[in-house]
Amino acid sequence: MASDAGRRAPRPVPWGAALVATYALAALPVYAAWLGLDLHLRVVKAGITQRVPLPDLIAGTGERPFVLRALVPALVRGVDAAVPVAWRARFDRAALRAGGTTLRHRMAGLAWERDSFFDYVVASVATYAFLVGFAIALRALYLRLYPSRWWAAGVLPLFALATMPLFFQQGAHFYYDFATLLLFTVALLAIAERRWRLFYVAFLFAAINKETAILLTAVFLLEQWRERPRLVLLAHAAAQLTLWAVVRGLIAEEYRGNPGTLFEYNPWTNVALMRNGVSLPHVAFFAALLLAAVVDLRRESKLVRSAFLTILPLTAAYFVVGKVGEIRALFEVLPVGVIVVFNSAVVVFSDAATVLRRPASRSPAGSP
Numbered sequence: 001m002a003s004d005a006g007r008r009a010p011r012p013v014p015w016g017a018a019l020v021a022t023y024a025l026a027a028l029p030v031y032a033a034w035l036g037l038d039l040h041l042r043v044v045k046a047g048i049t050q051r052v053p054l055p056d057l058i059a060g061t062g063e064r065p066f067v068l069r070a071l072v073p074a075l076v077r078g079v080d081a082a083v084p085v086a087w088r089a090r091f092d093r094a095a096l097r098a099g100g101t102t103l104r105h106r107m108a109g110l111a112w113e114r115d116s117f118f119d120y121v122v123a124s125v126a127t128y129a130f131l132v133g134f135a136i137a138l139r140a141l142y143l144r145l146y147p148s149r150w151w152a153a154g155v156l157p158l159f160a161l162a163t164m165p166l167f168f169q170q171g172a173h174f175y176y177d178f179a180t181l182l183l184f185t186v187a188l189l190a191i192a193e194r195r196w197r198l199f200y201v202a203f204l205f206a207a208i209n210k211e212t213a214i215l216l217t218a219v220f221l222l223e224q225w226r227e228r229p230r231l232v233l234l235a236h237a238a239a240q241l242t243l244w245a246v247v248r249g250l251i252a253e254e255y256r257g258n259p260g261t262l263f264e265y266n267p268w269t270n271v272a273l274m275r276n277g278v279s280l281p282h283v284a285f286f287a288a289l290l291l292a293a294v295v296d297l298r299r300e301s302k303l304v305r306s307a308f309l310t311i312l313p314l315t316a317a318y319f320v321v322g323k324v325g326e327i328r329a330l331f332e333v334l335p336v337g338v339i340v341v342f343n344s345a346v347v348v349f350s351d352a353a354t355v356l357r358r359p360a361s362r363s364p365a366g367s368p
Contacts, residue, residue, distance in 0.1 A: 026157075033168050034131075035110060069175075076119050091121075092117045123175055180332060192301075202216075220236065223302055266321060267320050270322075314332055
């Protein structure tokens with residue numbers, strides 16, 4: 001009989017890899033819904049209904065403000081520069097030949113151009129990776145805030161992914177949406193862990209991706225206000241404002257000759273939309289955040305409370321420069337929004353369970 005010393009120690013269960021695989025699988029139907037596909041990969045509606053096709057964004061000829069959200073187009077251009085044109089053309093031909101009529105019908109339904117199939121695949125892989133990365137970063141953020149709640153940290157990203165199809169029910173959604181989720185979550189994680197290099201990297205890419213990155217400076221100031229000397233804090237704020245202004249200014253200058261405007265102005269359109277009634281996801285989103293804030297926000301960390309306040313400028317922008325019903329325009333608040341909603345649900349169910357477990361009081365002897 002072999003001695004215990006001669007036996008190999010059992011390998012630890014790779015929980016990290018298992019969680020990543022779980023999140024990647026859970027993200028697949030969410031991503032399909034975002035594209036406009038059902039569970040059988042049939043086109044229900046073209047999910048990415050932006051007015052500017054992806055090839056125009058990559059070429060830099062698209063309409064403003066969409067072309068100003070430059071991260072994903074720049075990423076695709078970088079891959080295009082690294083892959084020879086002949087290889088890309090060969091990939092397109094091979095994929096279209098292998099996919100046959102089914103693939104061509106899917107592409108037509110999604111309004112994908114055949115000559116740019118490689119670019120659509122690169123953009124799709126990148127945005128799917130952003131979505132999975134958001135789930136991973138959200139778990140890390142929750143664990144940093146609540147180190148003992150490891151089970152809740154594993155469930156929270158699944159809860160967040162399960163709620164996301166609500167955001168796709170009305171209006172357009174875009175290639176930069178999931179990058180916004182990931183980068184805001186990573187920036188919040190960096191603040192929580194006091195990893196300032198990581199924060200500035202996330203801030204830089206968030207600024208390239210979308211102008212709303214400036215909200216991270218507000219979160220930084222609110223969370224750090226009594227943690228650092230005022231001069232140090234103001235120096236950080238000035239550095240962030242300068243970085244944001246330089247990035248957004250260079251992008252605006254690059255595309256100043258493009259059609260369109262820096263921002264859309266839709267208050268009267270939104271008034272007309274609200275007169276016709278608002279969608280259920282719209283009502284559910286704001287109601288859930290409001291109720292969760294009442295139940296749980298006061299118990300949350302300073303970071304969560306500070307980031308949750310971004311709902312105020314985001315809501316103002318939603319009604320002025322956004323479109324009522326397109327609640328994906330509020331993605332910046334979603335990382336902390338789902339934390340507050342999730343924790344408030346835990347509080348409510350825990351309180352209800354406590355009441356149910358409490359033994360009924362007995363009546364005094366002789367009383368009816």
